[in-house]
Each structure stands twice: as C-alpha cells, then as structure tokens.
Amino acid sequence: MTRTKVNILVVDDDISHCTILQALLRGWGYDVTLSYNGRQALEQVRERIFDLVLCDIRMAEMDGIETLKEIKAYNPAIPILIMTAFSSIETAVEAIKSGALDYLTKPLDFDRLEETISRALVHTHQPSAAPSPVSAMQFGMVGQSPAMQALLQEIALVAPSNATVLICGESGTGKELVARALHASSERCDKPLVIFNCAALNESLLESELFGHEKGAFTGADKRREGRFEEAQGGTLFLDEIGDISPLMQVRLLRAIQEREIQRVGSNKTIAIDARLIAATHRNLAEEVAEGRFRQDLYYRLNVVTIEMPPLRQRxxxxxxxxxxxxxxxxxxxxxxxxxxxxxxxxxxxxxxxxxxxxxxxxxxxxxxxxxxxxxxxxxxxxxxxxSAVVPEVDDAEETAIQPLVEVEKEVILAALEKTGGNKTEAARQLGITRKTLLAKLSR
Missing domain, CATH: 1.10.8.60 (Helicase, Ruva Protein; domain 3)
Structure with a gap:
C-alpha cells in the first residue's frame, strides 16, 4: 500500500523488543515512538496524535488491557493492536471486548504484523470524497505536484462558502492568484473582486481607502469617495498584507467585520456591507499575536479558514x-x-x-x-x-524512502544482536526464528 506519514506508538516494557520493532517499522516507512509502560503511553497519546498503537499485554506498571481501556476512553478512534507472549483465547476475547482492533502473539510473525498494520490503517486513512478541483491554468496557476493538487482541492472546498479566508505564506508564493481562484469559483463570481494592498499606504490614507470619506472630511477631500468595502458589495474584498496594518486600523477593521457595517471618514451614517473577506499575509500572525503586535480578536475573525501556501522549494x-x-x-x-x-x-x-x-x-x-x-x-x-548557489539538502521524501526488505531485515537482526550482547540464541528467540536460520542470514 502507498504510505503517508503514519505515526505508530509502540508500548512494551521489554526495551530490546521495543528497539527491534522500532527498527522494523521505520524500515517499512513509519514514524515510531516508544513507550516503556502504560502510564507513559497514556501521557504520550494526550500530547501527540498517533495513527495506531501497538501495545503489549503483560507489563508491570499498568497492563495492556488497562492501558487499552484508558487510551480508548481518551480517544476511541485510535486503532490498537494487542500483542502478548501468552497466547490465550480468554485474553484475546477480553482485549477485543475492550476495544482492541486485533490480537498478535509473540514471537511476532513479521509478515502478519505488516499485513495487520496495513489493514488497521485502511479505515483511518481512507480519503473522503473530494469535490471536483478547480483548474490550475484557468487562474494562472501552474503545477502538478502533490502540494499544488492539495491546494487546488482546498480551493474547491472553500470557494463555494462565504467564510472569511486567511491565506498565509512566504512572499512570492501566489497568494493573490489563490484569492482570484476563490472568488472566480464562488457564487459571487459575477460581482466585483476588489484587491487592495494594506502595506502600500499610511494609516490615515488606509482608512479612507477602505471605508471611503465624505467631502471636506480632511484637507484635499474635495468630493465624496466610496471605499473598497463599498466597491466590493456583493462580491469579494481581498486585503493583502493584512499583518502590516497599525493597531488603530486593526480596531476599525475588527468592528467592520463584526458589525458588517462601516462609516465613511467624516460621516456618522453607517453603511451595511455584504462582501466576502479574504486576507493574506507573509507574517506568522499567531506569533504577532503572542508578541502583542496583532489583535487576538481580529486574528480569530480572520482565521476562520486558513490556506497555507507551499513555498517553491517544497514543490x-x-x-x-x-x-x-x-x-x-x-x-x-x-x-x-x-x-x-x-x-x-x-x-x-x-x-x-x-x-x-x-x-x-x-x-x-x-x-x-x-x-x-x-x-x-x-x-x-x-x-x-x-x-553559484549550493545544491540543497536531500528532500525529506528521499530521506524517508522505504528500504529494501533485505536491508530492513539486516537492521533488525543487528539491533537484536546488539541488545542481547551478541547472544545468537537469545537474539533468534526474540526475533521468532531458529538459531540455524539466524546463522544463515548472518552468513549472507
């Protein structure tokens, strides 16, 4: 099966067995975390997301059945495979009744282990029915990479709604093109798309540009002017570089979004607005909030749906x-x-x-x-x-490529020998093979 980045938690108080399983599972392309008792495993499940738990039954501090029940009480969706050296129908039945997906006996049959893990992950990694993606070329976007395909699927999902969208990413990644695609694929496509760069003007001019002004509101205001919110009535307003606006403008923008109304500069009259808001920034707004440079309430108003733009080096x-x-x-x-x-x-x-x-x-x-x-x-x-640029490091995908089976087997055997201090008989027992078979593999 084609594997995505799957995280597996191995729970066993036998440290050498944990190490062997870690080498084996990593060779198959999985991310592996080890836990040496049930209580530690429960803490790790609460701190991280795991796709599957592989748990031993016989453990000193908290046995596998109790660990299974605690994990299932916290997150019933995690598939858990129980393993034990004591093959017992009663234990198997109790484990299944407690929520285990399947039951494996030690010494583990590695072929059956791989098959069982693959089967366990099928229901957690089935793709949902996706909408028809928008056409990349239709909106000036070029690319066939997985990152681009994921982006197009996200646009197709988000575009039909009226939800506020925050587009995040480095400068030059094409955030404006995504905003155009969202508008063109929405029910507002026959209404205006108004694009405005918030970093281009100072505070006073920015307020006038966004909300408009009345004649005589300030020096040079010789006639009334509609702002960008009014221009976008019924359509979409795209505010680029939203992270660059001043604290005062953040307050005024927050009010406009919350109340769905604006006031022109120099006027007390409120004007109802009906424009979908799309914002973009190259800044990390969560960090800006933590540093006190961006209002938390405005951040949550903007961050209804977030689209992360992949940098070119990732595609x-x-x-x-x-x-x-x-x-x-x-x-x-x-x-x-x-x-x-x-x-x-x-x-x-x-x-x-x-x-x-x-x-x-x-x-x-x-x-x-x-x-x-x-x-x-x-x-x-x-x-x-x-x-003159230096060739970059190897991609993560290349670093985590699945190893040939013979290499995986070699790593597992060497790990077993290291943990048993070179005792071939004990290593063979833990690997679930005969000493004769182990010697044959070593000679090869």
Whole structure:
C-alpha cells in the first residue's frame, strides 16, 4: 500500500523488543515512538496524535488491557493492536471486548504484523470524497505536484462558502492568484473582486481607502469617495498584507467585520456591507499575536479558514513547468524565438532554493530571455545568485524512502544482536526464528 506519514506508538516494557520493532517499522516507512509502560503511553497519546498503537499485554506498571481501556476512553478512534507472549483465547476475547482492533502473539510473525498494520490503517486513512478541483491554468496557476493538487482541492472546498479566508505564506508564493481562484469559483463570481494592498499606504490614507470619506472630511477631500468595502458589495474584498496594518486600523477593521457595517471618514451614517473577506499575509500572525503586535480578536475573525501556501522549494516538481510557462510568456513579449533551456540551466533552476519563490523564478526567466542571444537559455543568462548557489539538502521524501526488505531485515537482526550482547540464541528467540536460520542470514 502507498504510505503517508503514519505515526505508530509502540508500548512494551521489554526495551530490546521495543528497539527491534522500532527498527522494523521505520524500515517499512513509519514514524515510531516508544513507550516503556502504560502510564507513559497514556501521557504520550494526550500530547501527540498517533495513527495506531501497538501495545503489549503483560507489563508491570499498568497492563495492556488497562492501558487499552484508558487510551480508548481518551480517544476511541485510535486503532490498537494487542500483542502478548501468552497466547490465550480468554485474553484475546477480553482485549477485543475492550476495544482492541486485533490480537498478535509473540514471537511476532513479521509478515502478519505488516499485513495487520496495513489493514488497521485502511479505515483511518481512507480519503473522503473530494469535490471536483478547480483548474490550475484557468487562474494562472501552474503545477502538478502533490502540494499544488492539495491546494487546488482546498480551493474547491472553500470557494463555494462565504467564510472569511486567511491565506498565509512566504512572499512570492501566489497568494493573490489563490484569492482570484476563490472568488472566480464562488457564487459571487459575477460581482466585483476588489484587491487592495494594506502595506502600500499610511494609516490615515488606509482608512479612507477602505471605508471611503465624505467631502471636506480632511484637507484635499474635495468630493465624496466610496471605499473598497463599498466597491466590493456583493462580491469579494481581498486585503493583502493584512499583518502590516497599525493597531488603530486593526480596531476599525475588527468592528467592520463584526458589525458588517462601516462609516465613511467624516460621516456618522453607517453603511451595511455584504462582501466576502479574504486576507493574506507573509507574517506568522499567531506569533504577532503572542508578541502583542496583532489583535487576538481580529486574528480569530480572520482565521476562520486558513490556506497555507507551499513555498517553491517544497514543490520542485513544478519548477520545469513554471520555467517553461514564463519562458513562453516573455519570449512572446520580447519577440524572441526561444526554444527552451539547456539541461545544465534547468538543473540549476530545479536545485536552487528560491527564497523569493515563484516571483523570483519569473524574474530570473524574464532576465534570461532579455539577455539571450541564441535559442536556448544556458547558465550564462541566469543570475549569478542561482549559478553559484549550493545544491540543497536531500528532500525529506528521499530521506524517508522505504528500504529494501533485505536491508530492513539486516537492521533488525543487528539491533537484536546488539541488545542481547551478541547472544545468537537469545537474539533468534526474540526475533521468532531458529538459531540455524539466524546463522544463515548472518552468513549472507
């Protein structure tokens, strides 16, 4: 089966057996946490989310049945597999009645263990029926990576609602494109989408821009003006860089969101507003709240639904597609018959960390097209920062790749020998194989 990042808690007071299981399960691609008694296991379940618990029955401080009942009382959805060296129908029945999903006997049959874990995880990792995703290209978004597909599914889920959306992510990741996609896929798509950058103006001008003003409200206000909230009536208001507004503007914006009404500067008359609000920021607003720079009540008003934008370095599969997309755009604009990138140039683009994200990639391709004298962009046309960059570390996905079975078996055997002080007979017993079989595997 295709495994996502699954967290398994192993509970056993036999430390050597825990270590062997840890090596085995990690070799199969799982994250593993060890617990050496029931009380510790219960504390860990309360602190972290686990997809499955593998628990021994015979433990000194708190036995497996009691541990099982306590975990199920806290979170009945966690699948728990019980294991014991004392094969007993009565114990098995009691474990199942107490909520265990299945029952395994020691020494464990590793093939049956893997099959049982896979079966246990099926019901917890079944995907829900998803709505039809929006089209990426329709809204200027390019990419086929898992991160992009997840983003498109999220847009499809959120767009039909009227919920306030907070788009978070580094600068240059495409937050405005997501706001446009949300509006275009909503029932408000035939009404205005008003886009406004909150960081572009000082406090007094920002208030006038958002809420409008009456004639004579301040010096230079020679006529009445509608604000962005009024312009977005019936449609969507996208406030970019919301994390940059002043404390006073935070108060006024909070009131507008809560009361669904505004007052123009210089007027006492209230105006009802009907605009869906989408906000975006490159800042970590939770940290801004903790530091006292952003109002907690406004943060909760904005943070109804959060969409996290993946940085470009987390969707490297999309870099060639994006590069070709920008190449075609700027080739046409500059009337240059560009055919593509050299392999060396594309390799540099793929491995560069892109701190400026998609915007930096777009600028790099535009620059290369402008400087190009031939038909293919090479490293000579790329910025020096890209050419001289150090190749980044291996992706997490590569680091956690599933090992071949022979390598997993080797690690488990060596771990068993280490824990038994090189005693092959005892190691074979704990591994559930004969001494002769162990020697044969060692010789190989």
């Amino acid at each position: 490297r599969e999309d870099i060639p597609l994006l590069a070709e997309h920008f190449l075609q755009r700027y080739g046409e604009r500059n009337r240059k018959p560009v055919k593509g990138f050299t392999p060396q140039a594309m390799d540099l683009l793929i491995h560069y960390p892109w701190p400026g994200n998609i915007r930096e990639l777009e600028n790099a391709v535009e620059r290369a097209v402008v400087l190009l004298t031939g038909e293919y962009i090479s490293e000579r046309e790329l910025p020096l920062s890209i050419v």
